[in-house]
Amino acid sequence: MSKKHLLLLHTGGTISMKENLETGGVSTDGSNPIAEVIDIPGVDAQYTVKELFQIPSPHVTIQHMMMLKKEIEATKADGVVITHGTDTMEETAYFLQLTLEKAIPVVLTGAMRSSNEVSADGLANFIAAVKTAASSEAADQGVLVVMNEAIHSAQYVTKTNTGSLDSFQSRDAGPVGTVLKSGPHFFHTPTQQRPIHLKHAKDVHIPILKVYAGMDGSLINQLSGCDGIIIEAMGQGNIPPLAAEALIDLIQKGVPVVITSRCGSGIVQPVYEYDGGGASLKKAGALFAGGLTGQKARLKLLAALSGGHNQNLPYFFN
Numbered sequence: 001m002s003k004k005h006l007l008l009l010h011t012g013g014t015i016s017m018k019e020n021l022e023t024g025g026v027s028t029d030g031s032n033p034i035a036e037v038i039d040i041p042g043v044d045a046q047y048t049v050k051e052l053f054q055i056p057s058p059h060v061t062i063q064h065m066m067m068l069k070k071e072i073e074a075t076k077a078d079g080v081v082i083t084h085g086t087d088t089m090e091e092t093a094y095f096l097q098l099t100l101e102k103a104i105p106v107v108l109t110g111a112m113r114s115s116n117e118v119s120a121d122g123l124a125n126f127i128a129a130v131k132t133a134a135s136s137e138a139a140d141q142g143v144l145v146v147m148n149e150a151i152h153s154a155q156y157v158t159k160t161n162t163g164s165l166d167s168f169q170s171r172d173a174g175p176v177g178t179v180l181k182s183g184p185h186f187f188h189t190p191t192q193q194r195p196i197h198l199k200h201a202k203d204v205h206i207p208i209l210k211v212y213a214g215m216d217g218s219l220i221n222q223l224s225g226c227d228g229i230i231i232e233a234m235g236q237g238n239i240p241p242l243a244a245e246a247l248i249d250l251i252q253k254g255v256p257v258v259i260t261s262r263c264g265s266g267i268v269q270p271v272y273e274y275d276g277g278g279a280s281l282k283k284a285g286a287l288f289a290g291g292l293t294g295q296k297a298r299l300k301l302l303a304a305l306s307g308g309h310n311q312n313l314p315y316f317f318n
């Protein structure tokens, strides 16, 4: 069998940063130790290495995600590893999952500790990600995130802890596999959906609003100019009556409103018929995002709108 060709795309984040031993602060000095790693024990592959950008992931925008999509769609490599900051890794992974029109293994990884900290996790995560991307089994799994030896589907993974090495979890679904010394071992394959073909990818204006007890309509009333709104509602998808009234007003003006839950796990459902309850919101035309977090529902709405599916949004949120 001929050698695998892997594309290694570096984008920044803690995996490429160093701790200042005097101040304890973490930042980049322009160098990237992980980009120098181009020989992985046990993986028979040739590598193309590109440092696309070197930014902390809170600085990542849709434009950066689009750059990654274009690189991946243009490559002749058999698989891709992306190093990325962890704060928005799940968003880039999910955007790629929604929109990539190519089915090769794509694996994102990063680090919770910077490269010169005690027990830095970046190198181990990177090696596990390369082993996964080199595996033929990874091809049908969609976009993956490999952290702390676990393999997660972009669909479900989320950063659950500010500092723990075990921060990345697929809360309702569990990981799709684990990386052993010998390579990846998959437990199951996530269901694949057809990619959303983007007609344009401007960063449309879709704010995420978290609901709280006693919330009124004052904030929502200011959002009539936006392209859509994501609501992190209470429980299964309920909101206080005054906030609901303002939202229903926006829905009637044609603004798509997508309901997620602030609970952090579980699936939103239109159950309650009281004012502001999920069933009454659904009746008024609100869309429900299943088990997606607010940040992923936002990317799904963004991709659907960028694909020109404005009239067909219930197909994406049911």
Ligand SMILES: NC(=O)C[C@H](N)C(=O)O
Residues within 6 Å of the ligand: 012, 013, 014, 015, 055, 056, 057, 058, 084, 085, 086, 087, 088, 110, 111, 112, 113
């Ligand atoms: N661990 C990390 O990578 C966090 C960092 N703030 C980033 O997302 O760039």
